[in-house]
Amino acid sequence: MLEYISQPWPWYVAGPLIGLMIPMLFIFGNKLFGISSSLRHVCAAIAPANIPFLKYNWQAESWNLFFVAGIVLGGFVAAHWFPNPETVAIASETSSELQALGITEQSGLLPSQIFNWSSLFTLPGFFIIIVGGFLVGFGARYAGGCTSGHAIMGVSGLQRASFVAVAAFFAGGLFITHAVYPLLF
Amino acid sequence: MRNIKYLIMGTLFGVILYKSEVISWFRIQEMFRFQALHMYGVIGSAVLVGALSIYLIKKFNVKSLNGELIEIPNKIVHHGNWIGGILFGMGWALTGACPGPLYTHLGAGSSVMIVALFSALLGTWVYSYYRPKLPH
Numbered sequence A: 001m002l003e004y005i006s007q008p009w010p011w012y013v014a015g016p017l018i019g020l021m022i023p024m025l026f027i028f029g030n031k032l033f034g035i036s037s038s039l040r041h042v043c044a045a046i047a048p049a050n051i052p053f054l055k056y057n058w059q060a061e062s063w064n065l066f067f068v069a070g071i072v073l074g075g076f077v078a079a080h081w082f083p084n085p086e087t088v089a090i091a092s093e094t095s096s097e098l099q100a101l102g103i104t105e106q107s108g109l110l111p112s113q114i115f116n117w118s119s120l121f122t123l124p125g126f127f128i129i130i131v132g133g134f135l136v137g138f139g140a141r142y143a144g145g146c147t148s149g150h151a152i153m154g155v156s157g158l159q160r161a162s163f164v165a166v167a168a169f170f171a172g173g174l175f176i177t178h179a180v181y182p183l184l185f
Numbered sequence B: 001m002r003n004i005k006y007l008i009m010g011t012l013f014g015v016i017l018y019k020s021e022v023i024s025w026f027r028i029q030e031m032f033r034f035q036a037l038h039m040y041g042v043i044g045s046a047v048l049v050g051a052l053s054i055y056l057i058k059k060f061n062v063k064s065l066n067g068e069l070i071e072i073p074n075k076i077v078h079h080g081n082w083i084g085g086i087l088f089g090m091g092w093a094l095t096g097a098c099p100g101p102l103y104t105h106l107g108a109g110s111s112v113m114i115v116a117l118f119s120a121l122l123g124t125w126v127y128s129y130y131r132p133k134l135p136h
Helices: A002-006 A011-029 A037-046 A058-081 A092-100 A123-143 A147-156 A160-184 B004-019 B025-032 B038-059 B080-095 B099-108 B113-133
Strands: none
Touching: A011 A147, A011 B004, A011 B038, A037 A058, A037 A123, A037 B113, A058 B004, A058 B099, A092 B025, A123 A160, A123 B080, A123 B099, A123 B113, A147 A160, A147 B038, A147 B080, A147 B099, A160 B025, A160 B080, B004 B099, B025 B038, B025 B080, B080 B113, B099 B113
């Protein structure tokens, strides 16, 4: 049994389980599924400064902070007790294209040649980890949600804002992948 | 404590994100290169289940366990949806992670991702600061 769930989960198992998070949060607590707002709550809690957008009753949303603490715990539990195999079985074309960019080490969740502490002091590493992270936090709050809030919750609820957001997510991601990566590596 | 149930649900979500490989930078590259079904299958089937759940909740006026009627507010449409969306998508392709995966990485041991998470917090803070001056 443990060996079975130690395999990576196929999309048709994982996807529906993710979808079920929506009614689960509604039924157990009447809460909207979303993750990026946690970044705002943390900012409001630790450094609101004189910023109006950060001056609100973040304590009323503390359920979300417990939820994301749970996500950290979930990553820990899964990685330690039923980890995936070392290498993700990605498409061979993707693998070759990444190899051509110089990303030859393809084991693990993240390319080790980029995602390591010393690469933060190189231009590609700084750009990918620090600028990339900044864009995730800035962009998600500006858009009003991330993949969970827009692509899953919003699209499930047929929200126009979310269809727009998802199209924009892809525009940005495609630009980086196809126009920037060939220049960065 | 009331909030423990959210810790439990979050843990379940973190396990799913890890096991489904949605947190893999390589899977996100596959997705943006349109070279595999996996990520589309995850998101697509999540949306199908989510949409059906929302439909049923609305149709049967389902209440939460503490008796409240479940109401789903409409998301406001504004320019941030597409401007912020593009910026977010760029960050997603660079880090291979959106906020959920960033948290999962911390638990799973990808320690350098704490830098990405701090950077994301800074990004949210900077947005909050400049918000009155940005087009919406």
